[in-house]
Structures are given as C-alpha cells and as structure tokens.
Amino acid sequence: MAGSALRRLMAEFKQLTQNPPEGIVAGPISEDNFFEWESLITGPEGTPFEDGVFVANLSFPNDYPLSPPSMKFVSEIFHPNIYPDGRVCISILHPPGDDPTGYESSSERWSPVQSIEKILISVVSMLAEPNDESPANVDAAKMYREDRSKFNDIARKSVRKSLGL
Amino acid sequence: MVRFRSELVILISFLLTLTVIINAFLHKKQFYPSIVYLTKSNSSMAVIYLQAFVLTLLVGKLMNKIFFGQLRAIELEHLFERSWYAITETCLAFTVFRDDFSPRFVTMFTLLLFLKCFHWLAEDRVEYMERSPNITLLFHSRIVGLMALLMLLDLHFVNLAYAHTMAKGASVQLVFGFEYAILFVNILSTMTKYLLHTIDLQNENPWENKGIFILYSDLILGFIRVLLYLTFMSLMFKIHTFPLFAIRPMYLSLRSFKKSLNDVILSRRAIRNLNIMYPDVTPEQLSQYPDTICIICREEMTAQNGDNSQQIKKLPCDHIFHKSCLRSWFQRQQTCPTCRTSILRPPAPQQQANQPQQPPQQQQQPETEPATPLNNRIPTNPNFFINNNRNNIGSIPSDFFANMPGFAAPPLPPFAFMPPPLPPLNLNGLSDQDLNQMEGNERHNVEARIHCLRNISTLLNASMLQMQQYMNICAASSHLENLTQTKTSIENDLKFINIPEVTNKPAKESDETVTSSTNVKQVEEEDESDAIRRRRLQLFEAKSSSQN
C-alpha cells in the first residue's frame, strides 16, 4: 500500500478529473511523481485577467495533507498577492499558527479539510479580488490602489502573454 | 552544447596528461626517474590533478548511470547545495591539517566527498519512494545495490582509519574515521526508511504504525549521530585543535535530534490523549453518520470490530476520523481538522514550565460529559452564570486565574467595566506547597479546578458579550462620524454666512467654531484607533476561538 499522502493525492486527482471545477485544470506533471502538479487557471470573467490561461505549479510536502502545498505561477502575472517570482501568498496556503500581520483569520488557513480544488478556487477569487492589505508584491498593491487603469492594462498584457500573443 | 563542452574538456585533459607523461618519459627514458620528474614539476602535477578530477567525474557519471539513471531536478539541486557546503568544510579542514597536505591526503578527501554525494542521492531516492506510484523492480535492485555498496565502503574506511590510528597514533585519519562512521549511520537510516517503505508497499492495508517506526528510528539514529559528533569534537579538541569544520554538521545533527525528540513526545501525547479522551466509534454509531469519509485521508471509514487497524475516534464536536490520521494531525495542531474547535489542549512543548495548569484540564475530563467541557463559547447550561462563583475557590491561590495560559496572549483593547485579569506569566511566585495543592487529586481539588475553569469560561463569555456591544458601538460611531462631517460642513457654510457678524463680535462665535473643529479632529483620530481596535478584536476572537 502506498503512503497516505500519495493515496490522498491520487484520490484528489481522481475527484478533480471526474468533476473538474469550471475554468481549472490540474494534475501531476508526471505519472511518476504525484507530488508535483501543474494547473491551468482561467482568468475570472469580468476582471482584467479574463480570458487569460495562467500556468502554476503546485508542490506538495511529504506530510500532505497535514501541511499545505506551495504554489508558484509559471506564467508572468502582476498581482498584489503574488510575489514577483510567482509564489502565491494567500491564507489557505498558510498553516495555522502565529500570524504576525493579524489580517488572516485562522478559519481560512490550511487544514486537512481543505483540498487542491479549494486552493485553486481561492486563487481564482484572489485574481478577481486582490487583497491589498498584506501584499506579496508591494508595487502591484500600490498600483492596484492608486492607479487602477494602469494595473488593468498590465493585467491585460499578461493575459495576452499567457495566450502566447 | 553543455554536453559538447564537457566532452571537449575531457578530451583536452586526456591529451594534456598524455603529452605531460610522454614528455617526462622522453626526458628521462626510464619509468622511475620520469615519475620523480613528474611529481617534482608543478605544472605537470596540475595537469595530473585535473586529469584525476575529470576521471572522478567520469566514474561518478558511470555510477550514476548504474544506480540512478536520470537524476531528478530536485535531486540535482540538493546535490549542488550540499556539495557546496561540503567543499567549504573540506577547505576549512585543509587549513587545520595543512601539515599533512599531500596528494594522498587530497585523494582521500576527494573520495570522501565523492562517496558523500552518493549517500545524499540514496537518501533522496528513498524519499522519492513515497512520492511515486510506480516503483519498479529496477528501482529496488538499484537502490539495494547502492546501499549495500556504500555500507561496505563505509565500514571498510572506518576499519582502515581505526587500524591506522591504533598503529600510528592520532592523525588526520581520525577525521576520516569519524566522517565515515557518520556516513554509515546515515546510510543505516536510509536503509531503515527503505525497508519501512518496502514493507508498506507490500501490505494490502494501510500500515498505520509506519509513522511511529520512522519517528523512533530517527530518534535513535539521531542520538547516535549526536554522540559521534560529541566524541569527535572532544577527541579533536584534546589532541589537535578545535574542529571548526565540523561545527555546522554537528549543529544540524543536534537540531534534527531535538526535532525528532520533540516529534516523539508530541506523538506520544497525541496517542495518550486519543486513548483517554475520545471514544471509539462502533459500527452501529458509524452507520448513523451520513458522511463516513475521513476528511484527513479522504478514504471511507469502515468500522471493523476487534480489528485494531482501522480504529475510528470521535471528537467532542462530533466529527469522526481515523485514529491514525488524527494522531498525525494532533502532532501538529490541537484542533479539530474540520471545524477547528480546540480540543482539550495538552501542554504545548514550550509550555512545559507551566506544568501546574495542565493536570487540572486533563483530569477534568472524566468528571464531565465529553461533549460539553470547556467548549465555552456558548454556555449550554442555563445555570452557568449563577451558581459557580463562590464555591470552593478558596483552596486555590488567588493568582491562579491570572496564570491560566488562555489569558496570556490576547491583546485586549482597553475598555470599560470588568477588565480581564492581567497576565503575570511568572510562576516563580508559587511555592512548592501551592503547586502540590493544585496538583492534588482529592475531590475538593478537582472540584475547585472545575469551578475555576467554569469561571474562566464565564469571564470569556462576558467578554464576548462586551465585544459584541463594542462592535455595535464601533459601527454606530462610524455612523456618527458621517453625521459630524455633515455637521462641520454645515458649520463651515454657516461660518461663511456669518463672516460679517464674526468680525463684529470676535470673541464668542469664532471660539465656538474653533472648538467644534478640534472636536472633529478628535473624532477622526478616535475613528482611526477604532479601526485598529476592531482589527485587534478580530484577531483576538480568532485566537480565543482557536485556544478554547
């Protein structure tokens, strides 16, 4: 019998392929390693990210689901909650514990009740509604607050880029 | 491109070596003198070192082909990172042993580094076993072969160093002896993990105790590693000088030993709590649950009576899980994975100094119904606020309340009636007698503790109510702010209208406008601090809900 982390990842993969959430595709990059996933996320409608298809990699720890995976966008994306190197910073990806900023309530944090699907859905809603209170990308947060039209322009540029245009 | 370049380097190095050797031979015509000539000339030695380096790399590549095939990106990354440290440490070691510096010495160190690389790779590969659903026979034979080879080599070199030290006294061989001994311990731990994973793979059912086996093997091998380092350090310090190059690995091994010790303690505690506090779920009870998927492993829970392998536990919040899944979760968090209610909290590791508070919480359990205790956000008992204040508290030191851990953390906003107790965290004030008294098992002690806890929950409830009121006030005050703003704008307008009058009657009215505008400022300031308070309040609520 395989390890419990592997079994759970396989179960989640099965679930995701049987009932894929709208606008999201995800699965292991290689059948030989279920701990490295790739996901394709469609930019939510009615936002400057609309129509974009963004690629992000998920990397799972050995003790998944006790610890959360980490997520990193491969596609270039300018967003208050995504570090310039692509790492995603949202509360569902943080293990509960001390929160120095005081912005995240522990109910949104990681626990085994969360899942890959919930992470991806949160990322989609993060794209739709950036949280500029504890930004990962300070420049993006500042622009989002102060110069929304420029922010939207950059977002639309990243959409075109993500489509290879 | 890279491949082409490396082949070029190999070719050049071979050609250079060849020319150097032929050159020496042409000069001296005989075997022995040409060897002497070669070793005396710095430039030819440099060429030969380069050649040796290239050869080592080639052998490494060959071994890699045999034992690993393609290396994964993460393995390469680890390899580079670790070799970087290892090379730095080797250079440090060179400075300590510069007297022994010789080609033989350099060879030994290169060999050590070379073997270290394969130990790391083996470790990574075994870890990979848990990640892949396709573990082939080839994988098994490769890893077993590699581990056996490495073990033999390690043992051989330990032996060699031992014999050398015994015969000729302490020398740099001591370092090699210890390095290989530690490598041997490492490969033993890799081997243990491999065996555990393999057994697990052969099993039909999930093997619950595997995690515990891994914990204990880590603990034991970590302990041996620490012992080895300590012996090495003290020996080196005695006969030579302080081994600076061994500090980092020693620190790392100490840290990992501490971590595995901590893990074992937490896991034992989790198991004990699971056994004592939470009831097993019987098949009849299980059939009443609509959803019998364990949220942690996402597998169906099937109660098998009498079979130890699939025990199911129920938490006070009525959520059910596999016992083994809960154990591994409780090692990290003392909350329900589904609803995040805190379960009765066993002492967190850093709170071990606060011993006296823990026993009351744990002993309280058998006295009351498991579903209700300390779930104190909402009092279920209507008598809750009335009857518990005066009974039996006398037997407890008066600052007992203040020492309860729950009160230490939250930064409370300063507000009106009934402030919560301040947190003097210092337990030194308690005498041994006090402590003994609190730890007592007699009925009145236990009762007193329960009362104490109830009081705390009353306090918490009261403060929750207060906070709600407070929130209301906050909301109202922001409304108020709007009003004051309109008021000031009206006043400003009035001011314009009143200008002529004001010039006529300078004193009173202008005074009034000034005061009103300062009022406005104050209101604004207050509003800002309100926002901060509100945020703190949210944080506190989150904290207190996770702590209760």
Ligand SMILES: [Zn+2]
């Ligand atoms: Zn389970």
Ligand SMILES: [Zn+2]
């Ligand atoms: Zn629960």
